[in-house]
Amino acid sequence: xxxxxxxxxxxxxxxxxxxxxxxxxxxxxxxxxxxxxxxxxxxxxxxxxxxxxxxxxxxxxxxxxxxxxxxxxxxxxxxxxxxxxxxxxxxxxxxxxxxxxxxxxxxxxxxxxxxxxxxxxxxxxxxxxxxxxxxxxxxxxxxxxxxxxxxxxxxxxxxxxxxxxxxxxxxxxxxxxxxxxxxxxxxxxxxxxxxxxxxxxxxxxxxxxxxxxxxxxxxxxxxxxxxxxxxxxxxxxxxxxxxxxxxxxxxxxxxxxxxxxxxxxxxxxxxxxxxxxxxxxxxxxxxxxxxxxxxxxxxxxxxxxxxxxxxxxxxxxxxxxxxxxxxxxxxxxxxxxxxxxxxxxxxxxxxxxxxxxxxxxxxxxxxxxxxxxxxxxxxxxxxxxxxxxxxxxxxxxxxxxxxxxxxxxxxxxxxxxxxxxxxxxxxxxxxxxxxxxxxxxxxxxxxxxxxxxxxxxxxxxxxxxxxxxxxxxxxxxxxxxxxxxxxxxxxxxxxxxxxxxxxxxxxxxxxxxxxxxxxxxxxxxxxxxxxxxxxxxxxxxxxxxxxxxxxxxxxxxxxxxxxxxxxxx
Amino acid sequence: xxxxxxxxxxxxxxxxxxxxxxxxxxxxxxxxxxxxxxxxxxxxxxxxxxxxxxxxxxxxxxxxxxxxxxxxxxxxxxxxxxxxxxxxxxxxxxxxxxxxxxxxxxxxxxxxxxxxxxxxxxxxxxxxxxxxxxxxxxxxxxxxxxxxxxxxxxxxxxxxxxxxxxxxxxxxxxxxxxxxxxxxxxxxxxxxxxxxxxxxxxxxxxxxxxxxxxxxxxxxxxxxxxxxxxxxxxxxxxxxxxxxxxxxxxxxxxxxxxxxxxxxxxxxxxxxxxxxxxxxxxxxxxxxxxxxxxxxxxxxxxxxxxxxxxxxxxxxxxxxxxxxxxxxxxxxxxxxxx
Numbered sequence: 057x058x059x060x061x062x063x064x065x066x067x068x069x070x071x072x073x074x075x076x077x078x079x080x081x082x083x084x085x086x087x088x089x090x091x092x093x094x095x096x097x098x099x100x101x102x103x104x105x106x107x108x109x110x111x112x113x114x115x116x117x118x119x120x121x122x123x124x125x126x127x128x129x130x131x132x133x134x135x136x137x138x139x140x141x142x143x144x145x146x147x148x149x150x151x152x153x154x155x156x157x158x159x160x161x162x163x164x165x166x167x168x169x170x171x172x173x174x175x176x177x178x179x180x181x182x183x184x185x186x187x188x189x190x191x192x193x194x195x196x197x198x199x200x201x202x203x204x205x206x207x208x209x210x211x212x213x214x215x216x217x218x219x220x221x222x223x224x225x226x227x228x229x230x231x232x233x234x235x236x237x238x239x240x241x242x243x244x245x246x247x248x249x250x251x252x253x254x255x256x257x258x259x260x261x262x263x264x265x266x267x268x269x270x271x272x273x274x275x276x277x278x279x280x281x282x283x284x285x286x287x288x289x290x291x292x293x294x295x296x297x298x299x300x301x302x303x304x305x306x307x308x309x310x311x312x313x314x315x316x317x318x319x320x321x322x323x324x325x326x327x328x329x330x331x332x333x334x335x336x337x338x339x340x341x342x343x344x345x346x347x348x349x350x351x352x353x354x355x356x357x358x359x360x361x362x363x364x365x366x367x368x369x370x371x372x373x374x375x376x377x378x379x380x381x382x383x384x385x386x387x388x389x390x391x392x393x394x395x396x397x398x399x400x401x402x403x404x405x406x407x408x409x410x411x412x413x414x415x416x417x418x419x420x421x422x423x424x425x426x427x428x429x430x431x432x433x434x435x436x437x438x439x440x441x442x443x444x445x446x447x448x449x450x451x452x453x454x455x456x457x458x459x460x461x462x463x464x465x466x467x468x469x470x471x472x473x474x475x476x477x478x479x480x481x482x483x484x485x486x487x488x489x490x491x492x493x494x495x496x497x498x499x500x501x502x503x504x505x506x507x508x509x510x511x512x513x514x515x516x517x518x519x520x521x522x523x524x525x526x527x528x529x530x531x532x533x534x535x536x537x538x539x540x541x542x543x544x545x546x547x548x549x550x551x552x553x554x555x556x557x558x559x560x561x562x563x564x565x566x567x568x569x570x571x572x573x574x575x576x577x578x579x580x581x582x583x584x585x586x587x588x589x590x591x592x593x594x595x596x597x598x599x600x601x602x603x604x605x606x607x608x609x610x611x612x613x614x615x616x617x618x619x620x621x622x623x624x625x
Numbered sequence: 626x627x628x629x630x631x632x633x634x635x636x637x638x639x640x641x642x643x644x645x646x647x648x649x650x651x652x653x654x655x656x657x658x659x660x661x662x663x664x665x666x667x668x669x670x671x672x673x674x675x676x677x678x679x680x681x682x683x684x685x686x687x688x689x690x691x692x693x694x695x696x697x698x699x700x701x702x703x704x705x706x707x708x709x710x711x712x713x714x715x716x717x718x719x720x721x722x723x724x725x726x727x728x729x730x731x732x733x734x735x736x737x738x739x740x741x742x743x744x745x746x747x748x749x750x751x752x753x754x755x756x757x758x759x760x761x762x763x764x765x766x767x768x769x770x771x772x773x774x775x776x777x778x779x780x781x782x783x784x785x786x787x788x789x790x791x792x793x794x795x796x797x798x799x800x801x802x803x804x805x806x807x808x809x810x811x812x813x814x815x816x817x818x819x820x821x822x823x824x825x826x827x828x829x830x831x832x833x834x835x836x837x838x839x840x841x842x843x844x845x846x847x848x849x850x851x852x853x854x855x856x857x858x859x860x861x862x863x864x865x866x867x868x869x870x871x872x873x874x875x876x877x878x879x880x881x882x883x884x885x886x887x888x889x890x891x892x893x894x895x896x897x898x899x900x901x902x903x904x905x906x907x908x909x910x911x912x913x914x915x916x917x918x919x920x921x922x923x924x925x926x927x928x929x930x931x932x933x934x935x936x937x938x939x940x941x942x943x944x945x946x947x948x949x950x951x952x953x954x955x956x957x958x959x960x961x962x963x
Contacts, residue, residue, distance in 0.1 A: 286912030491671025
């Protein structure tokens, strides 16, 4: 569950187990180079769109995409956010990639081998993998990139944790290398979704300040054509890309911070796609101009939101109270009212499309009488008749922190506070600016906080965020959750390389989380994008619209909307 | 002649001493501002580490990475040491490097400066071009129909939230009518150089309008008040008595005297040319200093925020100094009393 597309654990374990002690078959045609492949895997349950086989792609034209903010770098090792990921996907290829169905596919490496003990990975680079200047991608580039990601002096928040157990990485020859880890973990396979950097371009330069960080050398289907600071980034085809070329001649990214403005730009024809929220989706339903030119693409990914409860606080240290909090959350009403039905209730730290999620477990119901009984059982009663429960002279009254950037979060929590008040629990909503909010949560200086889990990487390993050894400041278990059974299962899952056994462990773990909820898991809401109808070939994934291969590389577009007789359903 | 030169020399020397004194006084003022901004920024909740995710994505940085980033940004050092390091660089005209992209702060400011200067400069010129005639005409007949109507209209504009007006204008003039570009500095396919000027001006139209309409009210009302005051003066009546037309008397006599407070106000407004406008720059995706400032505050990019604050403080002090010097030049009593 690191920020970025590291794929999903079961896909990882499938691939890892399949190749242990033997050579893994090439997942892609070697002669085509590191091109796109879709594996035949079960489709996610809801909202999956696959237009990859609809129509004959048209080559040419410009795709106009939106960036919410400007990328801080185009150095793959230093990347921190979505804007970087969106652009790097066109420019820089990793050794292995993840496809729409969460399976591993080759990137720059045409094949790999994993040792019997699961500690050593060998990668064999595709012979035709080249940089845009025509020089070959070599094992020296891979070793340099991995070395930088693992270097303590390099701020690489996305990839560093994945290489934390790296013992050594060394070349076998110019086109192959081996990486050895100190500990066996199926997740290590996903460390190699790191896009490679050209070693020679960084020689003798400061890695953090090198010009290449804003002018990267591409090894992917496109290369950087121009970058106007705070305005736009333009990509053009990389003529040396050996794989299947992208459909558009150019990709034009425009920085448009405001959602409402991006929506207008889409309708006006200045953008071809933008992320939208529920309010813009509602607006589009009655907007004739939108209907004439655009369509909504909606699907579920692996994000979810939850109310973090500080298990160290006197209120939430008791599992009964945490269960009661979950049962006081009217999630069906949230799904119906705020999300117009496009959200799913969850009962553990995964979205329903994650293989770790046990769909047979129903979420705890909205049941105020039962919640009241649990609170009474935990000793919280309204002894002084002031409408708020108390115990030992202390009122059940706490601050619920909400990030100022989250409108939906604010609305959801206002409803929650009202529900709690009816049950004799007083929650004061405090809206904090993002950096302040995060600092409070990460340091454990809070009682309850509304959080969203951005799981675009799809790695379901809960260890870093829910194991009792991972309390802040070093770890990510900001809820300070401690459950011996859960700890044991998380440890067991990390060491288990068999995908089915691992899935079974996660399902047992899910049951523990459901019965002893560390926090209030709320919903997995759908993601909404608006597209010009001229853009076709869209494939969605639990990883989102991008963050998987080929993702937006499979999109194509007609030069004119009128060419398309009708919108795809 | 000899006496006149002596008097002139003495006046110049006096003025020079005054200017030097004011510059010397500006140095501790600037230092005070810098210390205050540094403290406010570093003592405010949140840090570059906690700000490195985003509320949109909900992303946060893991524990180990947080500690490494703290070291990278020198956040593990005591505050006085951090200040010492920063001020040590500033005195060598080095504003440091951005935490976000590791580029020199001066480079980032230099990139954003032209866009903001163009936007705010044009908005200021437009404000003056509209507000002054409005104020003079309204002040020419106080409580007359034009004065009343313009007052209501100006206050209505003043009360209109800029974000709302901006979105409304975008909807109408860009999306519905297609007359003006929606956002940005120029079109993607705009030609460079002189040929692209029309395109750039078209892109300026909406943001300049949004920056202008709100500031019309106070400037027009200041001019009006000055004109009304001047109308009651003897020289205005004398001008009319000499047979000067009403319009000429208003513009040549009343307006000239009403201009003095406007010039004072301009001295205060000029540093604002550098500060940018956060809301307008965000809505119109304008790559200026306002957006840079806002984004830098959100991401706790201390070097950029400090650099921009320093530039703003220097500009304000320079404008104040220039205004003081102009006054001293015009009025000897000021330099005598200083």
